[in-house]
Amino acid sequence: MAEINLLDRLPPANRNVAQRGAEKTAADRAIARRFDREFFDGERRYGYGGYRYDGRWLPVARRFVEHYRLPPDAHILDVGAAKGFLMYDFLQFLPDATVRGLDVSAYAKEHAHAHMGPLIDLGSADELPYPDNSFDLVVSINSIHNLPLARCKAALREIERVSRAHKFVTVDAWRTESEHQRLLDWILTAETYLSVEDWHRLFAEVGYTGDCWWFIP
Numbered sequence: 086m087a088e089i090n091l092l093d094r095l096p097p098a099n100r101n102v103a104q105r106g107a108e109k110t111a112a113d114r115a116i117a118r119r120f121d122r123e124f125f126d127g128e129r130r131y132g133y134g135g136y137r138y139d140g141r142w143l144p145v146a147r148r149f150v151e152h153y154r155l156p157p158d159a160h161i162l163d164v165g166a167a168k169g170f171l172m173y174d175f176l177q178f179l180p181d182a183t184v185r186g187l188d189v190s191a192y193a194k195e196h197a198h199a200h201m202g203p204l205i206d207l208g209s210a211d212e213l214p215y216p217d218n219s220f221d222l223v224v225s226i227n228s229i230h231n232l233p234l235a236r237c238k239a240a241l242r243e244i245e246r247v248s249r250a251h252k253f254v255t256v257d258a259w260r261t262e263s264e265h266q267r268l269l270d271w272i273l274t275a276e277t278y279l280s281v282e283d284w285h286r287l288f289a290e291v292g293y294t295g296d297c298w299w300f301i302p
């Protein structure tokens with residue numbers, strides 16, 4: 086497995102970490118964790134503050150296609166697909182690919198981009214409704230850390246199980262104490278956030294052999 090930043094073509098995000106840390110409440114976190122309208126399209130204090138398709142995932146999709154040398158008819162799964170933006174963008178480069186998404190959010194599926202809604206399955210990352218070895222690439226970006234530790238481990242085992250080749254996950258992490266503090270200030274929904282070292286230990290424990298990168302605000 087490799088630690089590799091395949092998200093390096095995303096535009097820089099607008100995050101006021103200190104303000105979030107000072108203002109967020111337990112009630113805000115509870116609302117965010119419903120992964121409903123407020124999280125995606127409500128105020129910034131509950132999540133995205135409006136998550137609309139703007140093409141930001143296009144260069145990321147291209148990076149995945151090139152890095153993993155995906156074939157034109159690749160089978161790709163996005164775990165925590167939200168509104169299907171990345172799924173849609175994979176299809177811009179690989180129109181003959183089979184793309185699926187999975188998410189806990191009925192709101193996101195209902196408000197999915199273009200024709201992605203029917204391709205998004207409602208469910209949780211720790212119980213993937215797909216046979217073993219179904220996908221050439223399974224990606225999960227900023228999603229499985231929303232599960233508590235035991236279920237997060239199960240999600241990693243599931244990603245490993247349904248992939249026949251490549252896997253890539255991004256999770257909340259820190260390398261230094263100041264990064265740890267920024268993460269604590271920023272997070273709304275995560276239940277499992279670990280140091281980079283501890284994530285590597287966890288990956289080894291559950292037998293996750295895919296690639297990884299970190300969300301560090």
Ligand SMILES: C[S@@+](CC[C@H](N)C(=O)[O-])C[C@H]1O[C@@H](n2cnc3c(N)ncnc32)[C@H](O)[C@@H]1O
Binds near residue numbers: 165166168190209225
């Ligand atoms: C921060 S968003 C990331 C969405 C997308 N991957 C992206 O990077 O834009 C987290 C996503 O994880 C989903 N989610 C939360 N818990 C989940 C679970 N147990 N299984 C699958 N998806 C989950 C949420 O509904 C949300 O769409």
